[in-house]
């Protein structure tokens with residue numbers, strides 16, 4: 001007889017860093033509200049029916065791996081980012097990796113990036129065989145400090161990956177100027193910055209190429225894993241297209257060894273639909289950020305996120321800085337506020353990066369920020385009431 005196993009499927013929301021949290025509940029007397037870091041259910045509620053009918057079209061067309069729905073999204077996304085080409089791939093991590101491979105980066109090369117990013121940036125560099133080289137960040141924007149880049153350049157350096165952390169773009173002009181002087185490739189890690197601006201230019205349109213993540217918790221999230229590369233370089237775009245599809249431009253004629261990293265048809269269809277709402281979602285995030293900043297500006301001991309005058313910040317993460325962060329985070333969670341930390345350990349101090357030979361103290365600004373960052377609930381659907389509850393709870397705890 002066939003055994004059936006009862007799988008208990010717990011509902012969860014994803015908080016943008018791969019962690020799972022609980023759905024919001026209506027609250028108790030001790031805990032009047034429960035506000036998740038990210039409420040995907042609220043985000044998807046208004047589009048769920050439309051999404052289901054799009055998914056049903058994909059099923060009817062058998063267009064599951066790459067295909068017309070992905071291609072249609074690629075055109076729409078390139079247009080949105082104001083670039084010539086967008087190439088849809090399996091994840092943000094793969095978009096970083098494939099772009100570096102297409103550029104010919106490999107063993108014995110060095111790639112400069114920031115230490116305060118998600119591990120994927122370093123993983124992608126490492127998976128080409130190259131070595132990640134970290135450079136410290138600016139204390140106001142938390143992005144790569146252009147003044148420190150040149151000291152890290154060696155004859156082996158081939159590329160720079162500025163990470164647009166939390167949704168604010170790095171200071172691209174000086175970075176590009178340094179790259180040009182040294183003949184280096186620049187890829188924007190735009191995973192957190194879809195729809196952000198720098199001096200009127202869109203994230204993804206400034207470097208030689210840019211990588212995007214459509215992980216469900218990102219500002220433009222798929223219904224599963226997905227990513228993309230944007231570029232104005234037709235030659236590079238063609239190389240990436242071939243690499244993501246087993247090194248073939250024509251079926252079963254392989255010009256090189258590639259990988260399987262085609263975007264799912266379902267993700268292409270969902271993303272094209274969600275792209276139509278990204279400007280509205282970004283406007284709401286910016287509005288929520290300014291409400292937080294208004295309410296928290298008078299509280300001593302909190303450092304608020306700052307928006308560079310050249311930038312339009314899209315607040316993928318709204319992260320404040322406080323000195324007693326760990327106890328504060330515990331207390332917030334006890335009171336139903338889904339805070340988090342992006343990221344608690346800078347990459348150069350991660351166990352996985354030990355062989356790179358860095359030590360504590362090598363990147364003092366990134367280390368200090370990592371010990372103080374505290375991300376507050378942020379999503380387009382967050383209500384005035386929820387923002388007030390978070391701000392009031394925080395005020396009460398700090399006093």
Ligand SMILES: *Cc1c(COP(=O)(O)O)cnc(C)c1O
Nearest residue numbers: 091092093118120191213214215
């Ligand atoms: C999310 C993220 C990635 C990786 O994207 P995945 O789609 O999760 O593979 C890379 N870099 C940064 C900065 C990210 O936030």
